[in-house]
Amino acid sequence: MQGDVKLTEAQKDEAALWHVKRAGGSLTAAQEQEFDAWLNADTGNRLAYDQMRVLWAQVEEPARRIAVSDAGQVPVWQSLLDWFSPLRTVTSCAAVAAVMAMVAFLNPDALENLQADIVTDAATVTEMRLPDGSAVFLAANSAIATDFEDGNRDVELLRGQAFFDVMHRDGDSFRVRAGMATVEVVGTRFNVDYLAHDTRVGVEEGAVRVSTGADTGSVMLGPGDAVAVGAGGLHAKEAVDIASVQSWMHGRLSVQNVRLDDLVARLDNFAPGRLMVLGEIGNKTVSGSFPTNDVARSLETLAVAVGGSVIKTSPWLTIIY
Structure with missing residues (x-):
């Protein structure tokens, strides 16, 4: 029985790859034969491919329904009744959910952009002057939120890469949050990389303290030091070539x-x-x-x-x- 077949991650990956190849029409005759051989080599392969086709169809079908209009004319009152019928409500919710899922896949940055005060475009580096006189250099497609009210100097890097040149101001600390990491400084130049699951902090000049939201301690970084912060907490501090860390600026x-x-x-x-x-x-x-x-x-x-x-x-x- 198919329900007794336990699919491996490799089978799921191979099924996804074969599906996109076939959907894109890029298979040669030899590759079609290779696909047939893979499909028939194991019951799990066929099941994985069938599940991939069903999953893809579930995403595409609601969008197709939205695009297709009825050919016949019906009274307005009947249209309203149909729209608010239980079946139509369920179908509409499914369509909206499918569209939202596709938007989230194709543009996962949309929600972060709504939270951000600054979102950069495709330019390699964008320089911004912050209200306290500090400067931040942002990589392409990066986003930050800022809070400089009531004496605060707080920045959140929602995604991307940033290099901060922090202005010293009467001992007031300057804080940067990115993922699990919080960086606290007084006046310094440092890099924050939040492109993947981990946040990476590297210091060019001065000193920063890096901590996490959990009670896992903190680490002090000086010039040439770097540390990564992830779900497991603080990684070991390491010496780095800061020019390499900042290569994104070029x-x-x-x-x-x-x-x-x-x-x-x-x-x-x-x-x-x-x-x-x-x-x-x-x-x-x-x-x-x-x-x-x-x-x-x-x-x-x-x-x-x-x-x-x-x-x-x-x-x-x-x-x-």
């Missing part, structure tokens, strides 16, 4: 031995559509410096480096596998 992402999954998640912030990694290839580690103003070229370089491939399924989704 349109590049420089990394050393990071998982492909993590790097693609960071590049996703600079891409016009969504980026996704499928399969075990995401666990491979990479090093190098990759342009953020040409994500397509960066993905091709990464694919060659890890022995993978890139497929653009639509203007909104690119997959590396």
Whole structure:
């Protein structure tokens, strides 16, 4: 029975990849034969593919229903009754939910943009002067919220990358929150990277104290020091090349031995559509410096480096596998 089949993550990833390939019409005759062989090799493969087709149809169908209008004319009162009927209400809710899910997938930054005071466009670096005289340099597609009322000097980096040049002011602290991390300073120059799940803080000049919302202590960073903060708390402090940490200010992402999954998640912030990694290839580690103003070229370089491939399924989704 199909209910007794336990699907593996690899089968789910392979099913998703085959579906987008077939939906995009990019399969050759040889690849069609390869697909048939994969489909028939294991009951779980077929089940995973069937589930993927059903899932995709559930997302597409409500949107299709919205786009198709009735050919016949009906009285206005009947239309109103139909609209508020239980079945129509359920269908409409499903359609709205599906559309919202698609919006969240294609534009996951929408909610953060509503919370932000400053949202940058595709420019490599945007310089902003804050009310206290401090300066912040923001990477492309970054967002911050600020609070400078009643003597506060608080900034929240909702996503992206920022370099702060903080103005010293009568010992008043300047705080930056990003994900799980809180950075507190008096006057200094430091970098905050919040592109993936972890927040990374690196100091160019002065000193900062980095802590988390949980009671896990804090760490002091000086020039050339960096630390990552994630769901597990504070990572170990490390010495870094601060120029490499700030390479984004020159349109590049420089990394050393990071998982492909993590790097693609960071590049996703600079891409016009969504980026996704499928399969075990995401666990491979990479090093190098990759342009953020040409994500397509960066993905091709990464694919060659890890022995993978890139497929653009639509203007909104690119997959590396």
